[in-house]
Amino acid sequence: MYNMEEWKHVFKLDPAKDLPDDILDQICESGTDAIIVGGTDNVTLDGVLQLLSYIRRYTVPVILEISNIESVTPGFDYYFVPVVLNSNHKKWLMDIQHEAIVEYGDVINWEEMFAEGYCIMNPESKVYELADCKLPTEDEAIAYARMAEHLFRLPFFYVEYSGKFGDPKVVKQMKNELKQTKLIYGGGISNKQQAEEMSEYADIIVVGNAIYENPKEALKTVKAVKK
Ligand SMILES: CC(C)=CCC/C(C)=C/CC/C(C)=C/CC/C(C)=C/CC/C(C)=C/CC/C(C)=C/CC/C(C)=C/COP(=O)(O)OP(=O)(O)O
Numbered sequence: 001m002y003n004m005e006e007w008k009h010v011f012k013l014d015p016a017k018d019l020p021d022d023i024l025d026q027i028c029e030s031g032t033d034a035i036i037v038g039g040t041d042n043v044t045l046d047g048v049l050q051l052l053s054y055i056r057r058y059t060v061p062v063i064l065e066i067s068n069i070e071s072v073t074p075g076f077d078y079y080f081v082p083v084v085l086n087s088n089h090k091k092w093l094m095d096i097q098h099e100a101i102v103e104y105g106d107v108i109n110w111e112e113m114f115a116e117g118y119c120i121m122n123p124e125s126k127v128y129e130l131a132d133c134k135l136p137t138e139d140e141a142i143a144y145a146r147m148a149e150h151l152f153r154l155p156f157f158y159v160e161y162s163g164k165f166g167d168p169k170v171v172k173q174m175k176n177e178l179k180q181t182k183l184i185y186g187g188g189i190s191n192k193q194q195a196e197e198m199s200e201y202a203d204i205i206v207v208g209n210a211i212y213e214n215p216k217e218a219l220k221t222v223k224a225v226k227k
Pocket residue numbers: 014038039040041065066067068069072073074075079081082083084092093096097098100101104107108109118125126127130131160162163208209
């Protein structure tokens with residue numbers, strides 16, 4: 001439906017957080033390639049529906065990044081399903097996804113569903129703790145990228161530094177392993193310089209918290225990567 005091949009920039013909006021309408025309007029009209037709705041905790045069906053109905057007043061593509069089964073609803077353009085590659089526990093890699101497919105497998109439109117192989121690199125983040133992650137060495141992180149591309153042939157490999165600006169050199173090394181699999185980078189991008197820097201290596205950069213902390217600067221990240 002949309003050409004994700006060309007996407008470079010995405011905003012991630014958290015259904016558990018509030019934003020004034022005028023900021024939401026500017027995000028939707030910013031020229032970003034898509035808006036992801038998602039977060040780690042307190043993601044409810046009500047919160048998701050509220051954001052979805054607001055964003056739907058605009059033409060920007062909108063994706064639900066599923067963090068729990070209770071908040072899944074029809075009406076999004078796409079659904080991204082995280083699989084946490086560097087979790088210590090198979091629950092976060094495949095068990096909860098399997099459970100969802102046992103329950104809803106008959107009604108899923110597979111055309112809309114995309115797996116994201118997450119490599120969570122910030123031990124201070126909530127999502128690292130929640131998904132019981134292990135911090136990979138550089139070599140191990142590169143091996144996750146290789147698995148995503150060659151073994152699992154995932155559409156997306158998500159290098160997640162949630163809340164912290166990551167190391168562009170590591171991101172570059174991971175990108176070097178990927179041809180078919182798109183590298184999504186997210187974490188700590190709060191201004192246009194950081195957006196430009198990560199965008200050199202990542203196929204798609206995600207800007208999340210900055211929208212809530214400094215929306216004026218966050219909005220400038222769109223033009224920074226779409227020159
Ligand atoms: C369309 C429709 C109605 C379909 C119905 C059928 C259906 C329900 C299909 C679902 C199919 C499916 C396979 C679902 C999987 C369900 C599931 C529960 C997956 C779990 C995914 C997972 C591993 C979650 C763990 C947490 C995680 C990795 C979340 C990803 C998002 C993320 C990294 C958030 C970080 O957020 P951040 O903003 O950085 O956090 P804070 O700012 O709050 O710190």
